[in-house]
Amino acid sequence: MLDLSPETGKISVKPPVKYRKNMELKSHRFISFFEPKQATELCMTASVEKLPDRKVIFEEGEGPDFLYLILEGKVEFRKSQNGNEYKTIAHALADDFFGEFGILDGRPRSAQAIVCDRATLAKIPRQHFIEILGKTQITVVLNLFSYIIERIRNTTSEYAKELVYKDRMVLLGEMVNTIIHDLKSPLSAINLASSLVKEIHPDPETEEWCDIIKAQAQQMLSMAQELLEFSRGEGKLYKEPINLIEVLGIFEKLNHAYFQESEVKLVIDCPEYIVFNADQNKILRVLQNLANNSVDAFNKQGGVIEISASTTLESVEILFQDNGPGIPDSIRDRLFESFVTYGKQTGTGLGTAIVKSIIEAHGGTISFESRKNRGTTFNISIPIE
Numbered sequence: 001m002l003d004l005s006p007e008t009g010k011i012s013v014k015p016p017v018k019y020r021k022n023m024e025l026k027s028h029r030f031i032s033f034f035e036p037k038q039a040t041e042l043c044m045t046a047s048v049e050k051l052p053d054r055k056v057i058f059e060e061g062e063g064p065d066f067l068y069l070i071l072e073g074k075v076e077f078r079k080s081q082n083g084n085e086y087k088t089i090a091h092a093l094a095d096d097f098f099g100e101f102g103i104l105d106g107r108p109r110s111a112q113a114i115v116c117d118r119a120t121l122a123k124i125p126r127q128h129f130i131e132i133l134g135k136t137q138i139t140v141v142l143n144l145f146s147y148i149i150e151r152i153r154n155t156t157s158e159y160a161k162e163l164v165y166k167d168r169m170v171l172l173g174e175m176v177n178t179i180i181h182d183l184k185s186p187l188s189a190i191n192l193a194s195s196l197v198k199e200i201h202p203d204p205e206t207e208e209w210c211d212i213i214k215a216q217a218q219q220m221l222s223m224a225q226e227l228l229e230f231s232r233g234e235g236k237l238y239k240e241p242i243n244l245i246e247v248l249g250i251f252e253k254l255n256h257a258y259f260q261e262s263e264v265k266l267v268i269d270c271p272e273y274i275v276f277n278a279d280q281n282k283i284l285r286v287l288q289n290l291a292n293n294s295v296d297a298f299n300k301q302g303g304v305i306e307i308s309a310s311t312t313l314e315s316v317e318i319l320f321q322d323n324g325p326g327i328p329d330s331i332r333d334r335l336f337e338s339f340v341t342y343g344k345q346t347g348t349g350l351g352t353a354i355v356k357s358i359i360e361a362h363g364g365t366i367s368f369e370s371r372k373n374r375g376t377t378f379n380i381s382i383p384i385e
């Protein structure tokens with residue numbers, strides 16, 4: 001490491017603590033921008049440090065003293081919101097570098113940099129970097145700048161995407177709010193009418209159908225309510241011990257007519273003893289969204305939906321399978337993202353995003369496997385508290 005002595009102003013060369021001949025550092029993208037002489041100087045100037053998980057590299061507002069090259073691991077950049085809450089704005093991985101803006105313009109750090117898991121960083125002091133930059137050819141500087149500009153472009157386009165996403169969510173929230181308002185009076189009329197029918201025809205079959213009508217009317221309202229919560233990023237859970245086979249029974253009843261009409265056979269394979277803490281309505285919503293997708297995918301040709309469940313010591317495992325055409329290749333990587341839809345005239349692309357948000361709110365995970373013309377299986381795992 002170069003050390004500028006305050007007394008003599010002479011530069012002495014000190015070996016950095018570790019990795020003096022670190023090959024990774026020499027082959028780092030940032031170093032490769034420079035000519036061999038300056039590249040060697042930069043490597044000699046750098047000190048390499050291994051940092052533990054959550055180690056703060058610099059705070060927002062701090063003066064810029066180093067440029068950082070990531071040799072290994074991951075770094076997160078966060079901006080503080082209302083004091084001690086943080087919002088992650090970006091990540092950087094091995095072969096990336098950061099902190100160059102402050103180095104070039106001398107202004108305070110615009111975000112906090114913190115280690116994710118662990119990281120090995122090479123630090124180049126600002127003063128030495130500026131000196132070396134002054135000695136390099138203009139083409140080196142131009143190459144470096146065009147790389148930095150490309151990075152700014154990418155960040156800007158990510159930011160623009162996020163803005164569009166937020167706008168769509170706000171719009172969705174406003175729209176659903178209006179729908180909820182307008183739905184309330186026809187739904188209470190449906191409730192009233194089904195209570196009257198029940199009174200006029202008090203036989204068990206009519207009573208059961210009237211209860212289904214009421215439950216469906218309530219479902220419509222809670223669906224809209226959930227959509228509103230989702231668009232606002234809220235979503236409260238009302239957890240209580242639920243028996244999975246009973247919830248699947250309700251799901252079957254609510255969908256009896258829908259499945260019949262769509263020529264869908266529902267197969268349920270669930271032991272009676274599975275009880276876990278969850279929000280029943282939200283679990284019903286998960287099943288419903290997945291079922292709607294399977295029915296849509298069957299495209300009026302009919303098909304089989306099979307829901308099977310089991311437990312481990314820590315979790316409830318639910319498999320939701322269909323024998324449909326499979327999820328289109330082009331959206332598999334982004335399936336759980338909001339507004340990703342394919343091949344549907346009226347799809348909003350929110351069904352699976354809502355499913356994922358509900359499962360994650362329960363501390364669980366969801367993944368899927370899908371094969372063309374063979375079908376799709378969603379694997380849901382929810383921890384038993």
Ligand SMILES: Nc1ncnc2c1ncn2[C@@H]1O[C@H](COP(=O)(O)OP(=O)(O)OP(=O)(O)O)[C@@H](O)[C@H]1O
Pocket residue numbers: 289293294297322324325326327328331335340341342343344346347348349350351352353376
């Ligand atoms: N079981 C499935 N089989 C085949 N394709 C599926 C299946 N589930 C989802 N897809 C595909 O994934 C897309 C995204 O599904 P998602 O439920 O997120 O949105 P959507 O169904 O398009 O709209 P929304 O659910 O908001 O009405 C669907 O448009 C469909 O193309």
Ligand SMILES: [Mg+2]
Pocket residue numbers: 289292293350351352
């Ligand atoms: Mg859907």
